[in-house]
Amino acid sequence: MTEPLLSVRDLKKHYPIRKGIFNRQVGAARAVDGISFDIERGETLGLVGESGCGKSTAASSVIRLEEPTAGEVVFNGNGRENATRNADGTHPNDVTAFDDEELKAFRRGAQMVFQDPSSSFDPRMSIGNAVGELLKIHGMSDRYRRRAIVEDLLERVGLSGNDFDRYPHEFSGGQKQRIALARALVLNPDLIIADEPVSALDVSIQAEILSLIDDLQEEFGLSLLFISHDMSVIRQICDRVAVMYLGEIVEIGPVGEIFTDPQHPYTEALLSSIPTPDPRASVGGIELKGTVPSPTNPPSGCRFHTRCHRVIQPEGVDVDQDDWRGLLNFRESVATGRVDIEQVRESLTAGGEEPTDRAIQAELREEFDIGDSIGDEDLEEAFTESVRLLLDGNAERAGQFLEERVTTPCAQTVPERTVHSPDHESACLRHEGRASAEPNPADD
Amino acid sequence: MPSDQLLEVEDLTTTFGTDDGTLTAVDGVDFDVDTGETVCIVGESGSGKTVATESITRIIKTPPGEIEGTVRYKGRDLLAMPESELRDIRGNEIAHIFQNPQEAMNHCYTVGWQITEALQIHQDVSDEEARAKAVDLMDRVGIANASARFDDYPHEFSGGQKQRVMIAMALVGDPDLLIADEPTTALDVTVQAQILRLLDELQEEFDMGVLFVTHDLGVVAEIADRIVVMYAGKVMERGGVLDIFDHPAHPYTQQLLECLPEFGGTTVGGIPGTLPDPHDPPDGCRFAPRCEYAEGACRAGEQPEEIEVSPGQRVSCVHYRPGMDPSVVRNDNFEPVGGDGAADGEGGVSRADD
Amino acid sequence: MATESPEQFDQVDWNDLSRSGRFDLSINSIGMLVTALPLALLGVYDWRFVGDRTATFEFVGLDRTLETVDFLFIFTLLLAFWYLVLPLYQNPRRTRYYWKEFKRNRPAVVSLGWLGIVFVGGIVGPLVMNAPQQELLIAYQPPVFTSVVDTTPATCVGEVINGRCHGTWQHPLGTTNAGRDVFTMIVYGMTISMQIAFITTTIVATVGITFGTLSAYAGGWVDEIMMRFTDIILSFPTFLMFLLILYIYGAGLGMFIVVFSLFAWGGTARYVRSKSLSISEEEFIKSSRISGASTYQVIRGHVVPNVASSIITQLTLLIPGFLLYEAQLAFLGIGDSTVPSWGQLIAAGRSDLSFAPWIVLAPGIVLFLTILAFNFLGDALLDALNPEAEAENA
Incomplete structure (x- = not known):
């Protein structure tokens, strides 16, 4: 099997909490607490979870917009294929260890699209220049060449080359998201991280943007890390899904299996909260009460046990x-x-x-x-x-x-990952005892 | 006309004077809401749905806005009413909740203070009584440990809890009509489910009419009794929730449904084109420039009159006029593609349940 | 690879490109360098090789001399041309948009016209008009269309009818007690006002923006120290400082401008800092960082332009303060008496107010109008340079 484009291992991002006049660190908000996943070439991985689960932090740590606290992000794109590990166990393609030069080259291999179309463009820069800025930064000083490339690209994302000189405020939210895609594409990256790219848009516009992403992905063989809180969007665009809860991935698997046969109770709850456009379906399913607990002091054992509807009863107890x-x-x-x-x-x-x-x-x-x-x-x-x-x-x-x-055992034991079928793993104590996940070779 | 309806809106037109001419946000819209029922106004952003609901109690700034038409609430015309009288109704008998609870709250005061203030504006109650009632309301909207949270500030609440507080504030006057403007759009799906459930329970408990504004047909399907589909300031179609979802008559409604993942989603790629310029709307049907079935008759004159296509379901489309062939646009086999939509995910869940 | 169709983004060979040089000056910077260089050479020449009494342009046979303030003024004019006017021409779309927003405000358009007159008058006037000469014989001529008792002027240039001396077009605004033409003095005063306006703005903007953005981006202790320094600047008694310098060195116009502007950037720096902090939270800053831009490129390309357009208003409103300050100092008799500023003119005419009020009134009204115009302009710029407000309606 070929190596994945992106391989994230045990990534952590903790924000220190400081108190007192000496700024002593008294704790840490564990926004991302040890997540691992791979993205193959041309594949779309969805990262789904409620707000506050750390999915956006995960994205910005992967792309090194923020410095991760620990972990490894191996990016094999950008002509760095088939690298082997160094003798000391570090990987030459580890993004977290890149120096400035390598990091700048990495920017050409991985780009990002943000959620809010209204704030993702400089209001004082024409959108052509905003897209062309990337070309300029990476050394293309010929402005006519830049203009030709950007105009062509604008047409490919469904705008017109004449829009080059227009300013962000002249576009609607959906159009701005198209431009944001153009900006992410202009350096011809292998990977695009999309952080809730359609959450701020109307449903009809969402469909447009999603199908554009789909087309572009096919045309240019992009890999996509697609972050969303909306399961129905994930279903439309992703090949695999990772469900995140409180800084951890609780379940990961192919989109079809996750939707038809969710193994983790949290995934079940997320799925049942999607509003279905079927007036006969009753408002029902599983109601998740309360909100995500604070990542500063996450619950012991399985982090979901405080809200779980399937929390395990101790040996010998069988109550409602x-x-x-x-x-x-x-x-x-x-x-x-x-x-x-x-x-x-x-x-x-x-x-x-x-x-x-x-x-x-x-x-x-x-x-x-x-x-x-x-x-x-x-x-x-x-x-x-x-x-x-x-x-x-x-x-x-x-x-x-x-x-x-x-x-309850859930509060005492940290669940291991269980393999349900190739590629489909979850971390829930109820599955303990079944075949537990093979330790990933990349881990050691 | 008998006014047994709770709210009757007739020929409502709201315009705004701008530097570039007059902008018509809502253009002659009718709808009504009865006690105990939920009416959803559906449309994309820019369709005028929010302006329409805000015109009801005249919370739109005039000028630059100008509201015409009649809004009869329990038989009384709200638009003709003096401001002082309207103030007694607004926030009391007719309550509003908005999309963004963050912006609708004052961050300098405790949540409890804000609820009691809303209470004391309309009712002459002592501070202790107001506090007791506020705690009771917070409890009823599902804020755990209400008395302890009474003295907390808004920033100490999560988004979903803030929306619950907003609902509690809306309930202070035992409203007969609740106008909810995209109350769940800014929230997570899981929290959205909680809030929708809460609204459902409260509607029963308070026997309110609910006017719910949203662009999300998934939400509509869960809570609506009747639907009004708006586009560019005009009503395109209206009817019972089952009628609209089972056999949407207007091409716009059909395309809106097709945008949902369960009805096609990405394969359709949205509705081509953009909303017409509200300064200078097109002749004929407002949707004609984006409609694949549009013909000459669609592009002339006024927005077509509403034609009843089934009991309670009326559509504003020329293809349903007598002598026209409605089968051009009619698509009776409207159902989720593949049938294995989210319903299947639901099925998976219930399977695992037993 | 010369193809008919335009080059596409996925055909760029980046490894090739990013190895090539990255030194890339914009046309504006090249223009600035090319024009500022001769100025600098002239300045050095004037400073090292030309005697104090010799005019700068002696070597081409022109009897014109340039003071330090003039050099500074020309430099700021060049800056304004290359980085303010030319970009407006380069981005016609944005310029049209700003103009459309700006012209809604009628008083501001009139103000802009008035300031245009003052600006052009200040630049061109001294070139085409001779400096006002002292001619005691024609002192106290009244302005045109008015008359005074003919004993007031020494000799009446115009007609004397019924014992009253009438003003003439020769001296449209009359003359001073030394027989200088008031109109010419006012035109020369325009130069001074424009010099004050341009130089102070440039100094305040440069120091304020640099200090503010550095402080915002450095953070931590550096930020703390820089901001406390700003507090000191803000609480410094500038006027006393100026008096001190005045008594030790004597104070010319240049000294006035430098001292007052070096102590006026505190508020601007604070504003820039808070604005930079809020801008750096925006997603477009994140996406610029992700595109590989260095911190300098982010600040230069996004933070400064966004900050600059929001402090333009503040800077515009600073100018009237300086103009008034100059006039007040002149009136108190501690200004630079060698420059023909409006303040000096007013100060010179104050003792003759009872019988020759035009000497005070004419420059007084011009000063008043100019200050009013700057205030109107600042207000209108605030509205015009704020495209975000418009974007909400989109």
């Missing part, structure tokens, strides 16, 4: 999955001191007389979607006991108590 989810949420809220028992009491009092302890317990059950009785004696007892502790005003003790009694 909704109750189990609710109980875990309750545990989390109590442990972080977010359950205000006085508030619950107050809101119940507003409805009439002083509420009984039983009423408060019922209210809590309702708030956390826990059934009237949990189908497991131990857990039921743990719940009632913790509520009693809460009522006694002993919130801290209640938190500790719950942490001891209600546990």
Whole structure:
């Protein structure tokens, strides 16, 4: 098999958090925390996830718009094919180790398209010059030659050569995105990273731009890293998809398999939140509650366990999955001191007389979607006991108590990657025990 | 005309005086909303959908704007009403939520303060009562631990939570009509699903009419009862959600649907051409310059009158006039290509569910 | 590979190209260099080889001399031509757009016309008109269409009717107490005003933009030190400093311009810094960096042009301040009495206000109009140079 065009291994980008007058580093926001993927020549890899999952940071680290904290980005395009590793294990094509000269050459091999068409062009530069700027930077000093190339390229992306002298404000969002594509293409790169290129556009314009990207990719044999939060867009344009959650890739595989047979619960949830243009389909599926947790202090074990609808129950426990989810949420809220028992009491009092302890317990059950009785004696007892502790005003003790009694393997074990079929891997504990992923030869 | 409808908009025209002449954003548009139903106005940016909804309660600046026509809300004409009376209705009986919750909030005040302020503008309640009610509203729109978050500032909320707060602010006056202008466009898909679900629940709870503006037909399919398709300031087609999705009559509606991945997506490549210049709209049907079925009759006179093609579904297209052959444009076999669209992804999920 | 069709982007051999030289001067820079070089040579010649009393152009038989201020002025004019006027001509599309926006503001168009007159008058006037000579005999001539009691002027140039001396076209704005023609003085004053305007703007813009962008891009301690230095500049008592210099060295117009502009860039630098910081967050800066541009290229190509157009307004509004300052100093008698500025003219006429008010009024009105024009212009430029606002409607 031929080498991939781009090969990312264990890429990390941490933003230090500093505090105090001495700017001491007190922690780090782990925006990207060890992701690995390959992109073959001519292939489109989608990177999908909610905002805050680190997908844009991943893109700018890969292209070295920001310096990655750790990891390796091997780029085999640009005439650097078939390089072999150095004796000390470093790769001569590792972008993160490029010096200025090599980096400038790398810019000709990899370009980027940004999300916001309104801010991606200098308002005081004609779009022809904005596209031609790249040629100039890379040493083409003949302005007539530049102009000829850019005019030709503008026509290829569906504009006219006469648009050369027009300014960004004279174009619509869709047209600007075409120009942005022209700018990314003008140095004839092997790889284009597109960071949400159609999210700011109307659906009808989205379709235009996506089909243009498709055509250009075919014509010039481009590889594409396509970043989006919108699964339906990913489906249209990508060959493979990597699903990112909180700085990690939780599932990666061919687009068809991911859509028909998602293995990670997060992928399932993402898929079910796509609005379907079928009025008969009920608003349904899996609702992801809450938002992505802070990357400064990511949850232990599987990072998705705090929102997962399939969170695993411990050995010997078999209760209703909704109750189990609710109980875990309750545990989390109590442990972080977010359950205000006085508030619950107050809101119940507003409805009439002083509420009984039983009423408060019922209210809590309702708030956390826990059934009237949990189908497991131990857990039921743990719940009632913790509520009693809460009522006694002993919130801290209640938190500790719950942490001891209600546990899930998901919070304790970091899931390994499991291979489901060639190319399709996911990181979920439920698949543990099946064939785990072959350690990637590039890793060691 | 009996005015049992909650909101009736008739011949609404909104123009803006600009340096380059008069810009007609909305050009003689009719629609109505009944209690408890959701009407979606669908169109691309520049179709005038936002201006149309903002004209209802006259939140458009006049001048340069000028609003004509009638907007009857519970039988009273909002456009003829003095500003002081309208102020009692606006934000109280008729509430607005907007696309960008970041911009709609004041970052100098706590979220709770902003909700109570909205409350006290319209109702004479004490500070304690206002606070209790605000916390209750925050709770109802799904903000966990509402009383603790009451004193937080907007920047401490995520985008989805801010939109929930905006909805809470919209609900302070127990509105009968909620106008939602692309409330989910700026949000992630997962959060969008949450917000749509919330709106659905609240509509039932408050028995509101909802006027929902969006360009995303996927969202429309989830929440709409009826649809009004707008293009370049005119209504192209209207009808029940099933009618529009099953047999869209207007070529524009059809092409809009074909832009969706499930109906063709990339293979179609969008709708060729661009919106007409609002300073100088074309004669005849506004869509004619971009329409593949356009003929001579389409390019003369006014926008064609609306013709009923099935009960409740009306279309403004010359091909449906008596004596014309509607089969030219009619495409009754409108359904997702391949049938293995997102529905299949959904199927995969439910399979895994059991 | 000479083909009929235009060259396409995927046919460029980059390895070949990027090895070739990268030294690439724009036509503007070449023009600037070519024209500034003779000026510099002339300056050196004037400084080293020409005696203090000898006129600069003695060697071609012209009795004209150039002061330091004149050299600076010509240099700024060259800068303005190559980097302001020529780009406007090179980008007709953008120029038309700016003009379309600009001409909406009627008072600004009138102001521009007035400033054009002052500018042309200031450049051409001294070349075609002789410097006003002292002629005590014809002192206190009234302006044309007016008359004074014929005892006021020593001799009346115009007609004397009923004991009143009438003004003539020979001295359309009358003469001063020394018999100098007020109109000629005002035209010569235009030169001074334009010199003040151009030189101060250039100094403030150069120092302010350099300081602001450097500070923004350096960040950290460098930024901190540069900005604290700016604070010192801003809180420096410029006027006292000027008085000090005045008493030690005596202060000419050149000294006035240099001292005041060297202490006036603080606000500009601060503004440029914050503007640069916000511009560097824009996606077009990211895409320029990704295209391989060096930090210098990014700043020179994107940050400075965007900053410059937004500080033009601020600079335009600085000029009236300098003009007024000069006039005030002249009025107080601590200006440069050797230059025929409007302030000096007003100062000279203040004792004759009761019987010869035109000596004060004529330059006073011209000064007032000029300052008003700069203010109107600044306002209109703010609107015209802001294409983003328009882009929102697209």
